[in-house]
Amino acid sequence: MGTWVYEVxxxxxxxxxxxxxxxxxxxxxxxxxxxxxxxxxxxxxLLGAYxxxxxxxxxxxxxxxxxxxxxxxxxxxxxxxxxRMEAVLWSGAAGTGSILDIEKAEPIERTELAELFGxxxxxxxxxRENQAHLHxxxxxxxxxxxxxxxGLPIALVFFGSTGA
Numbered sequence: 228m229g230t231w232v233y234e235v236x237x238x239x240x241x242x243x244x245x246x247x248x249x250x251x252x253x254x255x256x257x258x259x260x261x262x263x264x265x266x267x268x269x270x271x272x273l274l275g276a277y278x279x280x281x282x283x284x285x286x287x288x289x290x291x292x293x294x295x296x297x298x299x300x301x302x303x304x305x306x307x308x309x310x311r312m313e314a315v316l317w318s319g320a321a322g323t324g325s326i327l328d329i330e331k332a333e334p335i336e337r338t339e340l341a342e343l344f345g346x347x348x349x350x351x352x353x354x355r356e357n358q359a360h361l362h363x364x365x366x367x368x369x370x371x372x373x374x375x376x377x378g379l380p381i382a383l384v385f386f387g388s389t390g391a
Contacts (some may be wrong), residue, residue: 229324230365230388232358234351237380241371244383245332249311256307258325262317266305272295273319275297290316324391332369339364340372348375351382361386 233252238244252258262269277283290298298313308314311327322328337347343360344353351374354361361384364370369387373380 229322229390230362230386231325232361232365232384232386233326233377234355234374234378234382235382237373237382239333241332241383245326245329245371246320248385249327252325252327253308253311253314258323258327259318259321260314260323261319261321262302262305264289266303269317269319270299270303273302275318276319320390324389326369326385326387328389329367329369331385332371332387335370335372348373348378350374351376354384 233248235248247365274283277286287296290296293309293312295309295313298316301309301313302317308317314323314327318328338346340349343349343364344357346353349372354374355373365386365388366389369385371383371385374382
């Protein structure tokens, strides 16, 4: 299991910031892409895993319902994933090692902020210097916090973990 931390400029909607960050990561391709070297092998791994769990037909139906009936043909051909859903699916249990692996992020509790950084309004530089705390605290469900500079919100920091 790997952990990740992303910092983006502050905006009032953490959900919008998350969506924009995920779109950027997807567009830049800055995430693990285990299919890149051998797309057919990755397809075979996914097929075996889903068939082993008895979920292959259900997955095929779900993808068809989402308008992505051809997703596994695209994977085998070496195409780029169309969206976050395909990137995560194609990555398998190991995940993308990035913020793409979460659907939503929750704010970290104020008491925990104070424990980790000495303030409920932690300074951006203190967070950067102590980023190890975020890696230690990371979980499969993403979290975020607001970072401050001179008492004003300056950034949103998203963090979490990836993989089985």
